[in-house]
Amino acid sequence: MLSTITAHPLAGLGWDEDRAAAFHPLAETGLLAGRITRIDRGRCDVLVVDPETGEPTTLRADTRSVTGADTVNNPCTGDWVAVDPAARPVPVVTTVLPRTTAIIRKGAHKRSEGQVLAANIDTVLIAVSLAAEPDLGRVERLLALAWESGAEPLIVLTKSDLVHDGEFVRADVEAVAPGVTVLTVSAETGDGMDALRALATGTCALIGQSGAGKSTLTNALAGTDAMTVQQVRTVDEKGRHTTTTRELLPLPAGGAVIDTPGLRGVGLFGGEGIELAFADIDAIAADCRYDDCSHRTEPACAVRAALADGTLPERRWESFLKLQRENDWIASRTDARLRAERARHHKSRTKAARKAYRV
Ligand SMILES: Nc1nc2c(ncn2[C@@H]2O[C@H](COP(=O)(O)OP(=O)(O)OP(=O)(O)O)[C@@H](O)[C@H]2O)c(=O)[nH]1
Numbered sequence: 001m002l003s004t005i006t007a008h009p010l011a012g013l014g015w016d017e018d019r020a021a022a023f024h025p026l027a028e029t030g031l032l033a034g035r036i037t038r039i040d041r042g043r044c045d046v047l048v049v050d051p052e053t054g055e056p057t058t059l060r061a062d063t064r065s066v067t068g069a070d071t072v073n074n075p076c077t078g079d080w081v082a083v084d085p086a087a088r089p090v091p092v093v094t095t096v097l098p099r100t101t102a103i104i105r106k107g108a109h110k111r112s113e114g115q116v117l118a119a120n121i122d123t124v125l126i127a128v129s130l131a132a133e134p135d136l137g138r139v140e141r142l143l144a145l146a147w148e149s150g151a152e153p154l155i156v157l158t159k160s161d162l163v164h165d166g167e168f169v170r171a172d173v174e175a176v177a178p179g180v181t182v183l184t185v186s187a188e189t190g191d192g193m194d195a196l197r198a199l200a201t202g203t204c205a206l207i208g209q210s211g212a213g214k215s216t217l218t219n220a221l222a223g224t225d226a227m228t229v230q231q232v233r234t235v236d237e238k239g240r241h242t243t244t245t246r247e248l249l250p251l252p253a254g255g256a257v258i259d260t261p262g263l264r265g266v267g268l269f270g271g272e273g274i275e276l277a278f279a280d281i282d283a284i285a286a287d288c289r290y291d292d293c294s295h296r297t298e299p300a301c302a303v304r305a306a307l308a309d310g311t312l313p314e315r316r317w318e319s320f321l322k323l324q325r326e327n328d329w330i331a332s333r334t335d336a337r338l339r340a341e342r343a344r345h346h347k348s349r350t351k352a353a354r355k356a357y358r359v
């Protein structure tokens with residue numbers, strides 16, 4: 001059984017025993033399993049194995065039958081799906097297989113709606129340009145989003161060829177990213193790219209501000225010019241928003257990378273990612289005398305002590321409170337059942353991270 005899976009043409013993209021088992025009951029009706037590489041308005045590209053040649057091939061399929069009001073469950077780039085290749089006039093996606101991870105942000109339009117940016121990813125690459133002053137609050141927010149997805153975050157400081165003081169920035173970023181690897185790279189000179197390739201295994205999704213260098217990194221990793229790179233005249237100039245679709249590109253050495261459009265506002269959708277992104281605060285608060293300490297007026301409050309002696313920077317504490325307030329707001333508007341389901345999924349991860357942080 002194992003050998004059949006590893007020999008599977010889509011094994012490099014993450015097709016495994018669990019996905020095969022989820023698909024098994026559907027296989028008998030002549031459906032094909034595949035992975036969505038791109039999606040736009042009711043249609044998607046699905047990478048499947050051609051039953052006749054045994055080779056990977058891309059089908060253009062209709063997604064409307066699996067698209068509904070609950071936007072979080074709608075198909076997105078990276079989803080594994082079942083496709084009916086014989087449907088007319090075009091093949092149809094009939095089922096979205098259960099996701100292992102998903103990057104979900106608060107939708108821009110309906111206030112309590114979640115928008116899925118990418119599914120079934122192993123690593124979230126957070127691109128931060130060294131050519132601009134780093135916005136630590138933004139890094140913290142992207143980290144919370146990444147942790148919330150269930151995948152591993154990895155911070156990539158880009159454009160190292162443009163700066164001399166990269167090490168200072170790196171130290172600042174590391175301080176707000178407990179337990180997260182921070183790499184410095186230049187797609188231009190190739191600096192740090194081998195280290196990135198070694199860590200960017202499985203399916204990676206790139207997130208970050210417009211102009212951070214995501215498309216350039218995607219091209220460097222994939223060895224193609226598939227993603228259009230924007231032209232910026234000077235290093236300080238804010239780039240125009242160019243990436244409009246999220247596209248999954250298979251990598252030459254196995255795995256895949258998903259580029260996402262530059263994120264302007266990143267509203268969080270779910271709060272467990274905040275706990276993981278601020279594991280240091282969680283660890284400090286564990287030393288408060290009272291378990292339900294509000295860190296305001298209670299005696300023997302470890303958080304206030306850490307703020308007083310500078311162990312916990314005021315900026316970071318404020319940033320944490322801000323994200324929490326935002327999350328409380330969204331939680332009060334999200335379906336309770338959905339929340340309970342997601343909370344269950346995250347509980348074990350949160351526990352493991354906390355434990356790892358304390359030892
Ligand atoms: N010098 C230098 N420039 C880079 C590097 N990586 C990216 N750039 C430049 O930075 C600008 C923005 O790069 P993109 O890859 O388009 O940025 P993006 O994050 O994909 O932007 P959006 O698609 O808008 O989200 C382009 O002009 C790139 O040529 C690098 O390593 N060194």
Ligand SMILES: [Zn+2]
Pocket residue numbers: 285288289293294295296298300301302303304
């Ligand atoms: Zn306290």
